[in-house]
Amino acid sequence: MQIGIFTVGDVTTDPTTGRTPTEQERIKATVAIARKAEEIGLDVFATGEHHNPPFIASNPTATLAYIGALTERIILSTATTLITTTDPVLIAEDYAKIQHLTDGRVDLMMGRGNTGPVYPWFGKDIRQGINLAVENYALLRRLWSEDVVSWEGRFRTPLQGYTSTPRPLDGVAPFVWHGSIRSPEIAEQAAYYGDGFFHNHIFWPAGHTQQMVDLYRRRFEHYGHGPADTAIVGLGGQFFMRRNSQDAVAEFRPYFDNAPVYGHGPSLEDFTEATPLTVGSPQQVLERTLSFREYAGHYQRQLFLLDHAGLPLKTVLEQLDLLGEILPDMRRGFAEGRPAHVPDAPTHASLVAKAGGASDATVYAPADAATGHRAEDAEGAVGAEGGAEVRA
Amino acid sequence: MTRVVVVSGGLSTPSSTRLLADRLTDATREALEEAEVVHVELRDLAHQLTDHLLTGFPGPDLAAAIEAVRDADGVIAVTPVFSASYSGLFKTFFDVLEPGLLDGTPVLVAATAGTARHSLVLDHALRPLFAYLRAVVVPTGVFAATDDFAGSDLDARVRRAAGELALLAGKVSGADAAPAPRRTVEEELGEPTPFEELLRRSSEG
Numbered sequence: 001m002q003i004g005i006f007t008v009g010d011v012t013t014d015p016t017t018g019r020t021p022t023e024q025e026r027i028k029a030t031v032a033i034a035r036k037a038e039e040i041g042l043d044v045f046a047t048g049e050h051h052n053p054p055f056i057a058s059n060p061t062a063t064l065a066y067i068g069a070l071t072e073r074i075i076l077s078t079a080t081t082l083i084t085t086t087d088p089v090l091i092a093e094d095y096a097k098i099q100h101l102t103d104g105r106v107d108l109m110m111g112r113g114n115t116g117p118v119y120p121w122f123g124k125d126i127r128q129g130i131n132l133a134v135e136n137y138a139l140l141r142r143l144w145s146e147d148v149v150s151w152e153g154r155f156r157t158p159l160q161g162y163t164s165t166p167r168p169l170d171g172v173a174p175f176v177w178h179g180s181i182r183s184p185e186i187a188e189q190a191a192y193y194g195d196g197f198f199h200n201h202i203f204w205p206a207g208h209t210q211q212m213v214d215l216y217r218r219r220f221e222h223y224g225h226g227p228a229d230t231a232i233v234g235l236g237g238q239f240f241m242r243r244n245s246q247d248a249v250a251e252f253r254p255y256f257d258n259a260p261v262y263g264h265g266p267s268l269e270d271f272t273e274a275t276p277l278t279v280g281s282p283q284q285v286l287e288r289t290l291s292f293r294e295y296a297g298h299y300q301r302q303l304f305l306l307d308h309a310g311l312p313l314k315t316v317l318e319q320l321d322l323l324g325e326i327l328p329d330m331r332r333g334f335a336e337g338r339p340a341h342v343p344d345a346p347t348h349a350s351l352v353a354k355a356g357g358a359s360d361a362t363v364y365a366p367a368d369a370a371t372g373h374r375a376e377d378a379e380g381a382v383g384a385e386g387g388a389e390v391r392a
Numbered sequence: 393m394t395r396v397v398v399v400s401g402g403l404s405t406p407s408s409t410r411l412l413a414d415r416l417t418d419a420t421r422e423a424l425e426e427a428e429v430v431h432v433e434l435r436d437l438a439h440q441l442t443d444h445l446l447t448g449f450p451g452p453d454l455a456a457a458i459e460a461v462r463d464a465d466g467v468i469a470v471t472p473v474f475s476a477s478y479s480g481l482f483k484t485f486f487d488v489l490e491p492g493l494l495d496g497t498p499v500l501v502a503a504t505a506g507t508a509r510h511s512l513v514l515d516h517a518l519r520p521l522f523a524y525l526r527a528v529v530v531p532t533g534v535f536a537a538t539d540d541f542a543g544s545d546l547d548a549r550v551r552r553a554a555g556e557l558a559l560l561a562g563k564v565s566g567a568d569a570a571p572a573p574r575r576t577v578e579e580e581l582g583e584p585t586p587f588e589e590l591l592r593r594s595s596e597g
Contacts, residue, residue, distance in 0.1 A: 203449070265446030265447050270443075
């Protein structure tokens with residue numbers, strides 16, 4: 001069982017002080033939170049991707065590479081990578097590069113983003129959201145699994161004899177999750193490929209999460225990847241805890257009441273009852289978290305959202321300290337009653353083992369056949385003259 | 393069994409909107425062989441509707457109302473006129489229905505207002521809304537200004553609209569439950585309505 005945190009990188013005014021952090025403060029806080037996550041023994045740190053204020057979560061690859069250099073053990077991931085508006089050619093390069101830099105400590109979660117306007121910023125059409133997610137991901141898989149790709153699709157220019165570099169570390173692509181709150185098509189996509197499925201599990205009632213996870217598990221089995229209870233499931237979650245539950249409620253309420261997304265809406269009490277948000281003592285957080293299995297089955301990854309709604313860095317780090325204290329009990333609880341055939345979340349090491357060991361995937365090309373040509377002359381130059389030589 | 397859901401958007405208690413909704417409901421019950429009616433009073437759901445706009449998911453009572461509409465064979469939708477259109481509360485309920493939920497569902501549209509000058513709201517606001525939602529709006533809409541509750545003209549329109557809804561939504565109770573089509577001049581020229589019948593109708597008002 002992997003336990004970690006994910007961030008959306010919102011720059012939000014602290015409603016109790018009226019202070020709003022600068023972008024740099026928030027960016028540095030994100031790094032501090034990731035380092036703290038490793039320090040308390042968490043398994044995963046994931047960052048969202050947003051391209052508009054009030055977020056600092058653009059360019060997740062720089063953030064992850066930087067954190068990768070400052071940490072040693074924690075898995076770096078995304079929540080989510082915009083497979084709709086980001087060129088899959090760029091995703092293939094970026095995350096293979098981070099794989100090499102962090103010795104395989106990276107995986108990704110594909111998503112479609114939280115905001116409609118992001119599509120035209122990257123030259124895409126929101127009405128094609130699902131179609132973009134489907135076509136782009138199919139190409140991304142080929143770019144990682146095939147050394148030389150010729151491809152033609154609907155949403156980007158064709159590729160002729162193209163090789164994405166660097167090749168995935170040890171010849172094994174990063175593991176991919178697909179995140180969606182309410183699109184059955186994305187659960188279906190995850191099941192089709194035998195990839196992981198992650199449900200945000202924050203904004204919606206548990207019954208809805210259950211429907212999406214059930215669909216994914218059922219279709220995972222349908223596509224022949226194994227029994228439904230061996231499908232790779234991840235869940236989000238959020239909590240605020242203090243040793244005394246009344247203190248937690250009193251301290252968190254102003255942040256809840258003014259939070260982006262659900263603020264100024266339902267009461268804290270209604271929302272904690274309807275969704276997995278838990279505000280209370282460490283014991284309450286522990287029990288609520290372990291109860292997620294009742295409707296999601298035994299699952300592989302639990303990510304908590306802690307640094308949002310204007311909570312100051314100091315408070316977030318205190319939340320992590322408290323999480324660190326209940327972490328051993330949480331791990332024991334998750335292990336309890338877990339059947340032996342339920343797999344752990346794939347890691348780079350497990351994927352290498354499954355592939356029969358590491359192999360150097362470098363594509364050794366004899367000469368640079370592209371640089372220095374005029375664009376007009378370059379047609380066919382890469383594939384025809386360059387002739388990439390492949391050693392697997 | 394024909395499942396009819398009545399969505400009523402009045403704010404006061406009792407409201408003329410609910411009164412009109414009840415009259416339409418009774419007439420629809422009569423026109424149907426067997427009816428099961430669920431009332432959705434939007435005033436009671438006002439908080440949960442606002443929460444839904446902000447959180448994206450319905451509270452328990454609102455979820456039950458949405459499920460009732462999903463399962464409905466026919467819907468009676470009644471709104472007060474606020475600022476020349478349906479009320480914001482009424483619109484919000486139809487805003488939070490997921491796309492496709494009303495596809496092909498027969499809907500009887502009705503509205504109340506203080507003055508007859510708002511009567512075109514049915515055709516200028518409600519019909520476009522339900523056309524967008526791909527519902528099948530019954531031909532007769534029922535508009536009632538305050539004055540209409542004093543006279544008996546409203547009854548005929550209520551019966552006609554209810555009969556049309558019954559015909560589209562389920563099994564009608566008898567041969568005369570569904571409204572008879574209007575006779576054209578062409579038909580009168582071929583076979584005129586006997587004068588005794590014309591006399592009878594004129595005395596009925």
